[in-house]
Amino acid sequence: xxxxxxxxxxxxxxxxxxxxxxxxxxxxxxINIESLNTSPSEVDSVHRFTIVxxxxxxxxxxxxxxxxxxxEVLKAYFNTQEEIVWQELALYKVPTDIIAEEVKVERLLxxxxxxxxxxxxxxxxxxxxxxxEETDNLIKVLEPYGLIEFxxxxxxxxxxxxxxxxxxxxxxxxxxxxxxxxxxxxxxxxEKVFSM
Amino acid sequence: MxxxxxKATPKEKKSSPxxxxxxxxxxxxxxxxALVAENVETIFGYPGGAIMPIYDALFDYxxxxxxxxxxxxQGAIHAAQGFARVSGKVGVVFATSGPGATNLVTxxxxxxxxxxxxxxxxxxxxxxxxxxxAFQETDVINITTPVTKWNYQVTDATEIPSVMAKAFYIxxxxxxxxxxxxxxxxxxxxxxSYPGYAPCEHIRSYRPKPIVRKEYVEQAAELINSAERPxxxxxxxxxxxxxxxxxxxFVEKSGIPAAWTIMGMSAIPTDHPLGVGMLGMHGNxxxxxxxxxxxxxxxxxxxxxxxxxxxxxxxxxxxxxxxxDIDPAEIDKNVKATVPVWGDCKETLPLLTELIQQKVYxxxxxxxxxxxxxxxxxxxxxxxxxxxxxxxxxxxIRDLNELTAGNAIVVTDVGQxxxxxxxxxxxxxxxxxxxxxxxxxxxxxxxxxxGAAYGDPTRTTVAIIGDGGFQMTLQxxxxxxxxxxxxxxxxxxxxxxxxxxxxxxxxxxxxxSFVDITSPDFVQVAKGFGIPxxxxxxxxxxxxxxxxxxxxxxxxxxxxxxxxxxxVFPMVPQGRGVAEIVLxxxxx
Numbered sequence: 001x002x003x004x005x006x007x008x009x010x011x012x013x014x015x016x017x018x019x020x021x022x023x024x025x026x027x028x029x030x031i032n033i034e035s036l037n038t039s040p041s042e043v044d045s046v047h048r049f050t051i052v053x054x055x056x057x058x059x060x061x062x063x064x065x066x067x068x069x070x071x072e073v074l075k076a077y078f079n080t081q082e083e084i085v086w087q088e089l090a091l092y093k094v095p096t097d098i099i100a101e102e103v104k105v106e107r108l109l110x111x112x113x114x115x116x117x118x119x120x121x122x123x124x125x126x127x128x129x130x131x132x133e134e135t136d137n138l139i140k141v142l143e144p145y146g147l148i149e150f151x152x153x154x155x156x157x158x159x160x161x162x163x164x165x166x167x168x169x170x171x172x173x174x175x176x177x178x179x180x181x182x183x184x185x186x187x188x189x190x191e192k193v194f195s196m
Numbered sequence: 197m198x199x200x201x202x203k204a205t206p207k208e209k210k211s212s213p214x215x216x217x218x219x220x221x222x223x224x225x226x227x228x229x230a231l232v233a234e235n236v237e238t239i240f241g242y243p244g245g246a247i248m249p250i251y252d253a254l255f256d257y258x259x260x261x262x263x264x265x266x267x268x269x270q271g272a273i274h275a276a277q278g279f280a281r282v283s284g285k286v287g288v289v290f291a292t293s294g295p296g297a298t299n300l301v302t303x304x305x306x307x308x309x310x311x312x313x314x315x316x317x318x319x320x321x322x323x324x325x326x327x328x329x330a331f332q333e334t335d336v337i338n339i340t341t342p343v344t345k346w347n348y349q350v351t352d353a354t355e356i357p358s359v360m361a362k363a364f365y366i367x368x369x370x371x372x373x374x375x376x377x378x379x380x381x382x383x384x385x386x387x388x389s390y391p392g393y394a395p396c397e398h399i400r401s402y403r404p405k406p407i408v409r410k411e412y413v414e415q416a417a418e419l420i421n422s423a424e425r426p427x428x429x430x431x432x433x434x435x436x437x438x439x440x441x442x443x444x445x446f447v448e449k450s451g452i453p454a455a456w457t458i459m460g461m462s463a464i465p466t467d468h469p470l471g472v473g474m475l476g477m478h479g480n481x482x483x484x485x486x487x488x489x490x491x492x493x494x495x496x497x498x499x500x501x502x503x504x505x506x507x508x509x510x511x512x513x514x515x516x517x518x519x520x521d522i523d524p525a526e527i528d529k530n531v532k533a534t535v536p537v538w539g540d541c542k543e544t545l546p547l548l549t550e551l552i553q554q555k556v557y558x559x560x561x562x563x564x565x566x567x568x569x570x571x572x573x574x575x576x577x578x579x580x581x582x583x584x585x586x587x588x589x590x591x592x593i594r595d596l597n598e599l600t601a602g603n604a605i606v607v608t609d610v611g612q613x614x615x616x617x618x619x620x621x622x623x624x625x626x627x628x629x630x631x632x633x634x635x636x637x638x639x640x641x642x643x644x645x646x647g648a649a650y651g652d653p654t655r656t657t658v659a660i661i662g663d664g665g666f667q668m669t670l671q672x673x674x675x676x677x678x679x680x681x682x683x684x685x686x687x688x689x690x691x692x693x694x695x696x697x698x699x700x701x702x703x704x705x706x707x708x709s710f711v712d713i714t715s716p717d718f719v720q721v722a723k724g725f726g727i728p729x730x731x732x733x734x735x736x737x738x739x740x741x742x743x744x745x746x747x748x749x750x751x752x753x754x755x756x757x758x759x760x761x762x763x764v765f766p767m768v769p770q771g772r773g774v775a776e777i778v779l780x781x782x783x784x
Contacts, residue, residue, distance in 0.1 A: 012401070013401050016349075017337055017338070017341065017347070017348075017349075020338060020341055021341055024341060024342050028342065061528075062525070062528075062529060065524055065525035065529075066525055068524070068525075069523065069524075069525045071345065071346045071366055071399065071401065071402045072346075072401050072402075073401060074400070074401045169400075172400040172401065173400045175397070175398050
C-alpha cells in the first residue's frame with residue numbers, strides 16, 4: 001500500500017490533556033504530523049481536530065481506531081484528498097514602500113487572490129487562503145520583493161460526504177447509542193466517509 | 197443534584213465519625229466515601245506530603261477501609277493488580293506526588309498492557325504551585341498518559357464525587373485498564389457541600405462495548421460449521437468478560453480443540469479434554485505448529501501478541517480468522533480477521549453457541565495428541581522426571597500440582613520459572629494464573645501475590661519467583677511481615693538470570709554477559725522479616741519441603757536450587773514462524 005496524504009477529523013470533548021493523548025498516538029509510532037488544527041466545532045462543547053499525515057491506508061485506519069479508543073474522543077474519521085474540501089490560511093508581511101512603487105506586485109497579489117489585512121507605513125500584511133501549493137507559490141513570488149515574514153495555519157477541512165455532527169451527538173448522549181454511531185467499516189464500505 | 201446522602205454503600209458499614217454531623221465535607225472525605233460506595237475494602241498505598249489530607253481522613257475510616265502499607269509504590273500497584281486479577285474487582289492504590297507517583301509507572305504500564313482494572317489516587321502539590329517545580333512536584337498526568345486508560349487532575353474538591361465515579365466506571369468497563377486521579381492538596385483540604393455519590397453509568401464519548409452485529413455472528417457460525425480443522429485460541433478476554441461458563445459451553449458444543457495464551461490460562465480447567473495447551477514462544481508444540489494447519493482460527497479475547505504469533509507473515513496464512521474482541525482497535529491490528537465479531541464475549545459467545553452444530557473432530561484432535569506425544573518424549577519427560585541429580589523447575593511444579601491439586605492461585609514473576617510454571621501448572625479454577633504477561637515486569641510476583649492473597653483469602657496463593665526477580669521487590673517482605681497476608685513464596689534459584697542466559701547461549705554464542713547474579717541467603721532474609729523458610733537442593737527433600745511450605749500457618753519462603761543452565765523448551769525463536777518451533781538446543 002502506498003503512502004498518501006490523509007486528513008483525520010476527530011470530534012472530542014473539550015478536555016485538558018486530550019491534545020497530548022492524541023499526539024502521542026502518532027509520536028509513539030514515530031509518525032510525523034504534517035499539520036494540526038484544533039478548535040471548537042459547530043456543536044457546543046465539542047472540539048474538532050484536523051490532523052494531516054502521510055501514511056498508508058492501513059496505518060491510518062489503525063491510528064483512527066486508537067484515537068477513537070480514547071475515553072474523551074467521540075469520533076474519528078479519515079479521508080483522502082479527494083474526499084474533502086480544504087483550506088489553509090497564510091499571512092505575508094511585505095514592505096509597504098515596495099508594494100506601493102512596484103505596479104507588478106500589485107498585479108501579482110491580485111492574481112493570487114491576496115487580501116490586505118493591515119496596511120502601515122512600514123509594512124503591509126496580506127492574507128491568502130488556499131491549498132499548500134497556492135500559498136507556497138506566493139512566497140516564491142514575494143521573495144524578490146523583500147518578504148519579511150510568513151506564517152501558515154493548520155489545515156481546516158470539510159468532509160464532502162458528511163451530514164455534520166449534531167445528530168450523531170444526540171445519539172452519543174443516549175445510553176444505548178444506535179447503530180449509526182457505532183457502525184463499523186465493514187458495514188459502511190460503500191460510504192465514502194470512513195467511520196467506525 | 198441529590199440530597200446529602202453520605203451512606204451510599206449497600207453494605208452495612210459504620211458511618212464515618214468525620215462526616216456524621218456535617219454536610220460540609222473535605223475533598224479527602226469525598227474520596228474515601230467514593231471508595232466505600234464502590235465497595236472497596238482494601239487499599240494498597242504509601243503516604244507522603246501531598247496526600248496527607250487523604251491519609252488524615254483515612255484515620256477515621258479504619259473500620260470500612262483496610263489500608264495495606266506497602267514498602268514501595270511499585271509494590272502497591274502490583275498488589276492492586278494481583279488483587280484485581282484474582283477478585284475481578286478494581287484494585288485501588290494511594291500514592292503521594294512526585295516520586296510516589298512516578299514509582300507507579302511500571303505498574304500502570306503493566307496494568308495497561310494486561311488490561312487490569314486499577315484506580316490510583318495520587319496526591320499533588322497545591323494547585324497554585326503547579327508548574328513551579330515545587331517540592332515533590334512532577335507532571336503526573338503527562339507522565340502517565342501513555343500508560344493509563346484515563347487520567348484526570350482534580351484541583352477543585354467539588355469535582356471529586358463525579359470524577360471518582362468516572363474513574364471506577366472507566367477502569368472496570370469495556371476492556372479494563374488503569375486510571376490515575378491526581379488530586380492537588382488544596383482540593384483534598386477544601387470543604388464543600390457533599391452531594392452524595394452517584395455511580396457513573398454513561399459517558400457520551402466512551403463506548404465500552406461495541407454493539408453486537410448478528411450478521412457477523414451468523415457468518416462466524418457458518419465458517420465454523422463448514423470447517424474441517426477449526427482451532428480455538430483464547431485469551432484473558434474470557435476471564436475479564438466473566439464468560440468462563442459461556443466459553444466452556446461454546447467449546448464443548450463445538451468440539452473444537454482450544455489453546456490458551458498465557459493470559460487466558462485457567463479460563464477453562466487446564467485438564468479439560470478439549471484444552472490442548474498453551475500458545476506462544478514457550479507454549480506447547482501442537483498448538484503452535486497446528487496454528488498453521490487449521491482451516492478456521494477462532495480467536496477469542498486475545499490480541500495476537502508477537503510472543504503468540506511469532507513472525508506474522510508466517511502466521512496462520514492458510515486459515516480464515518474469526519476474531520471475537522471487545523476492543524475494536526484489536527481487530528485487524530496484527531492479524532487480519534475474515535469475520536470480526538465485535539463485542540463482549542459474554543454476549544457474543546452464547547449467540548455463536550446457539551448457531552453452531554454439535555460436532556467432534558477425532559482425527560484433527562488426534563493431530564494435537566501426536567504432537568503432544570512428541571513433546572512429551574523430547575521435552576516434558578526429562579523436565580518432569582529428570583535422570584540427573586540436578587533438580588529441574590518442572591519437577592517442582594509437578595510436586596506442587598500434586599499438593600495443591602490444582603486449586604492454588606499461582607502468581608509468577610518473569611523469566612524461565614514463569615514459562616515453566618505456566619507450562620506445567622494444573623489449574624482447575626478461573627483467575628488462577630496471575631502473571632505479568634504483556635509487559636514482562638520482573639519483580640511483579642511478590643507484591644502481586646500479596647494482592648492476590650487479599651483478593652481471595654480462601655485460596656492458597658503461591659508466588660513462584662526467580663532469584664533475579666525476587667531481588668527486585670523483596671522489600672515487600674516487610675508488608676507480609678506487618679499485615680500477614682498468607683503468601684507462599686517459592687523461589688526457583690538457578691543462580692542466573694536464566695531466560696537472558698538461555699538467549700545468550702542459543703543466539704549470542706554462549707557469551708554470558710552480566711547474567712551471573714549473586715543472591716543473598718534468601719532464607720536468612722526471610723527470617724529477618726519474621727517469615728519462616730528453608731532451602732532445598734535434593735530431590736528427596738523437595739516434596740516434604742513443599743508440603744511444609746503449604747501447611748505452615750501464614751507465609752513461608754521456600755528456595756529450591758535448580759539446574760543452573762537448564763533451558764525452557766519448546767521455543768519459537770524470535771523472528772521465526774510458529775511452525776518453526778524447536779524442541780531442543782540442537783534444533784535452534
